[in-house]
Amino acid sequence: MQPPPPSNDVSRRGFFQLTLGWLAGSFAAGATAAAAVRFLVPNVLYEPSQRFKAGRPEDYVDGSVTFLEDERVFLVRKGRTFRCLSAVCTHLGCTVNRVGQGYHCPCHGSVFDDEGSVKAGPAPRALEWFAVTMSRDNRLVIDKNLRVRADKFLVV
């Protein structure tokens, strides 16, 4: 008995079987990959809150720039106005140092002026300014989620 000649034609049933098979296979692989990636995205962060209290206004001397270590921000007081500047370099995330009337990043040499604008170095953007508000118990509240323009003050 002769075997049937090989044929390249796909029957209707064969076509549906192939389609269904490939669809099911790709869906299973894709869903598994998506679930694995989603698994790696944390749902809860145990990081310090982005919103924190920074003490009473009178804790800060007029004309001072105070570095708040744990929060990596500078609190700037001029007269009755308060502003808060990020100490995280916009280049690659190092902590900048206050040098003279500006800020220097030790990692790749970015230099920022008193207003946080880039004077030199590879930093692509100015340092961020964060919103400063006052709580009911007369404490300064800084919210690092709220970015504001450099000319926005809290007046006390």
Place this chain on the structure above:
Amino acid sequence: MSAPRVQRLFHWFQRTRVGRSIFRVGLPQSNLERSQAMVSSFLLHVQPAKVGRHALRPSTTFGLGLISLYLFFILIGTGVLLMFYYVPSTGHAYDVMKDLQFVVSAGLIVRNMHRWAAHLMVFFVMLHLCRVFYTAAYKPPREFNWVIGTGLFLVTLGLSFTGYLLPWDQLAFWAITVGSNIAGYAPVIGPKLQFLMLGGHTVGQEALTRFYALHVIVLPSIALLMISVHLFRVRKDGGLARPDEPANTVQQMEVSQLPTNKSYGLMELARGTTPQVGLNPADEVFSWPNLVFRELLLLLATIAVVLFLAIFWNAPLEELANPIHPPNPAKAPWYFLGLQELVSYSAFWGGVVVPGVLVAGLVFLPYLDRQRRGVGRWFAPERKLATTLFTIGLIIAIVLTTIGTVFRGPNWSWQVPWKQSPAPTEGP
């Protein structure tokens, strides 16, 4: 005990029932047994029973790939030992480093060996890459093995990078801060990728846990699998590249081409489409002992050098990681300092575009290079353009790395290494 007595003891053991069950062949006495020894042993069968004389010449490869493999073995051995003490916790990791230095017996030397072997592995993998390029050993049929090799190069860098965070000292913390921020510059997925890598917004406990998992199981497993494929392909693609290789592996050797004054059987001559075609049995020697003993010697030399380094130089360990004060200057490990120098001009161009183009260029190199000649020869004159371009790239990389390593001082400003640099500027 004298050498003959050891040999006699081994021969006696080999003839016992237990001995015969372990060593099928024993110490080979004839050419037949030399072949059988290679084929019947699990550890040796990876290699052919006979090798071409050119493969034994040191100048063919300088053993660079093999040295990288040996360093990988040393890293697994010392790494597993370190795992018995290490705790991937921001509160404990640094204490464990101090224990390894001062309390654990031989802890210092194991950590030193791990660190120096890691640096050496990066170095030898780079040298191996250069050797394969300069001898044109990536040309057909070895294109895909070059691609796997490029992957192994990246996995080696990944292993170094993830291992860098584990001591949780200043160097670790700031190198990973800088490195993960570079990932954040990647187009579209950058910030998400950075978040996924760190398991948060900053380098902390989550990042340490993730890097630990990557360093001790994920990346080593990938490396082991890829190394296996890499070695398998070396054999299946016709062994080491050689100058007299037939340009087209499909070429078939006719019986009439065989030398008539030899008596070896036709089974030694490969026919058909395998890359073995064209191998001349007259140019081959038995792997046992010619190849095996050379390889053992190289293994001993590699271990000796790593031990020597580990005994006389301690692996660096800076102060405990301090997220508030980056060291000034904050430097990455030496193999990333060229990249860091580029990044100091522009994070996007230096940290994403240039490395991306370089990696893509390396991966696609064997498919872009259409010149078929020059295989198995150093700096073949037919490949003047390719050799020149590669050498220019290499020199640029070396210059950038040198600048980043010795000519950059506090605030990443220029300094001359033989002059005392000014004290680092501190905050108020």
